[in-house]
Amino acid sequence: MAFALVRAGIWLRGRAENVAAALLATMFIAFIIQIVFRYVLNWPLGWTHEVCILAWLWGVLWGAAFIVTEADEIRFDVIYGAVSENTRRVFSLITGAALVGIYGISLPAVTDYVRFMRVERSAYLKIPFDWLFSIYVVFAVATLIRYLWLMGRAVRGEAPAALDHARIRDL
C-alpha cells in the first residue's frame, strides 16, 4: 500500500514536471514566433505576447506548487541549516502551522476574487480571467497540502533534510 502510494507520487511528480517543462517550452516558442514575425516578416503579432505571459504566470505558480523541491527553495538558512534535527522539526511545525493557518483563512476570499474575475477577458485570446487566475487557487491548495504533509512528517519524527546548497540555483 505504502509502496503503491510512493510509486503513484513519483508518477504524478513526473507528470507535473512534464507540464512545467511544456509551459516553459511554450513560452520560448511563442517568443521565437513573435520575434520572427516582428523582425523578419514585419508583421507584429499580439497573441504571442499573451501566450508568453500566460505561460510565465502558470509556470511560476505551477512550478512553485508542484516541482520545486525543499532543496530548491530560496530560504534564509544561516540558522535553519545550523540547528539540530529536533530543533528543525520544531521550526518546521511552527512555520507550517503559520502558513497553513494564514493560507487557509484567506482561501475563501481568494476563491471569491478569482471567480469574480470571470467578468474580464484577456485582450487577444479572450480567455476569461477566472481561468487565467485559477492557478493561484491551485497553488494555494497545493501549498496547504504540502505543508500539512511536512508537519505530519515532523510530528512523526522525520526532520526536514538539511539543505544541499549546491542544488540551489538563483542569481
Added chain:
Amino acid sequence: MNLASPFSITLWVITILALLGLPIGHAMIAGSILYLLMAGLDMATAAEQLLNGLYTSYVLLAVPLFLFAAELMNIGTMSDRLLRFCNALVGRFRGGLGHVNIVQSVIFAGISGSAIADVAGTGRVIIDMMTRNGKYTPSYAAAITAASAVIGPIIPPSIPMVLYALVSDASIGYRFLGGIIPGLLMGLAQMVINAIMARRRGFPVEEPIPAREWPGITVQALPALMMPVILLGGIRVGITTPTEAAAIAAAYAYVISLVLYRSITLRQTYDAVLASARSTASIGLLIAGALAFNYVVTVENIPQTVRGILSGYALSPTVFLIAVNVVLLVLGCLLEGSTILLVIVPIFVPTAQALGIDLVHFGVVVVFNIMIGLVTPPYGLLLFIVAKMSKAPLGAIIRDTFPFVVAMIVALALITFIPELVLWLPRVSGYKG
C-alpha cells in the same frame, strides 16, 4: 514606529518565519495576507497584487529565458571550446589557469545572466584543470572560480539587473550597458590579485599553445564568442528589447549546439527545459512574495517615510551611497541576493532619486554590491557550490577568497565615486541621464 501596528507585526512575522526556514516567498505572501487581515482589508488583495504583478511584468520573462540559454550553453560543448580559447589567450602567463578562469568568466558573463549558472557550467572543469598534478591548491582553484563567477551578472545580460529594473521601474537596456565597464574593471582587479598570488605562491605557467593551432581554436570558439556580440549589439542599437535578446540567446545557443556542434540530445534538451522551469519557479515564488509585500509597503507609505527620516539628516549623495554600500555588504553576508534586490533595495530607490543619484548608476552599484555578497561568508551561495565541487574545506576557500573580495570592494568604491565609469557607455548610446 508603533510596535503593535499591523505593519510592525507583519514585519516581525515575516522575519521570524524566514529565520525559522520558511521559503522567503511564502513568508512574504503569508505576511502580506496577515497584514490585510489585521488592517481590515480584503485578504484577496495579496493574491490580486501578485497575480496582476506577474501578469503585467513582461520584462520578467527575461529571467526564465536567460536561465534557459545558460542551461543550453552548459549542456552543449560551447563552454569547453570557450575554455580552450581562453587557455590559448592567457594560459602562458604566470598563474595562467587563474587568468584563464577569469577571462572565461568575463566572456561567459556576456552570454549568461546568472553567476550560479556560470559556476555550474564550467566550474567543475576548470577546478579539475587547475588542481590536476597539484598545480594549484583546491582551495585557491575554488576561490578564484567563485570570485570570477561574480562578474557574470554585472556584465549584461543579467538577471539581477532585470529584477532591479522591476523595482526601480525604468528601462533595462541602459542598465545593461552600464554594467559592461564595471564588469571589465572587476575582471581586471581579479587578474591583478591572481598575478600577485601567482608570484608569491609560485603558481605554474601553462605550456604555450603553438601559434599554428590558434586559428583552429578560435574558429571552434567563434560561435560562442559571437553570442555576446549578438546580444549586446541588439540591445545597444535598440533593435531588440532585453527580453527578446534573451529569447534570441537561447535559440542561438540551441541551434549552435544542435547543428554546428551536434552535441545535444533530445533528452538533454528536456532536462535543460525542466531545470530552467524549476529555477524559474523558485525565483518566481520570491518575486510573487515581493509583489504581494510591495502592496503593503505602498499602503504604508514606507519609501516616503524613509525619505522623510533620511532628509532630516541632510544626507549628501556621497554619504548616502557609502551608507547603502555598507548596509548591502553586511546584508549580503546574511541574505540571498534576489531577496535583497526585491525587498531591501526598493526602500532605497526613492531616496536615491530624491538625492539626484542616477538610477542606472545606482542600479549597477547595487548589483555589483549584491554580487560580492555571493562570495562573502557566512551566507555566500557560490562558496558552498565551489566547496562541494572542489572538496576543499570551506574555511580554506574563504581564506583564499579574501584578497579577491578586497579587490572587488576597491572596484566597488571606484564605480561608486566615479559615476562616469558606469554612465559613459549608456550616454554615448543615447541615454539622457
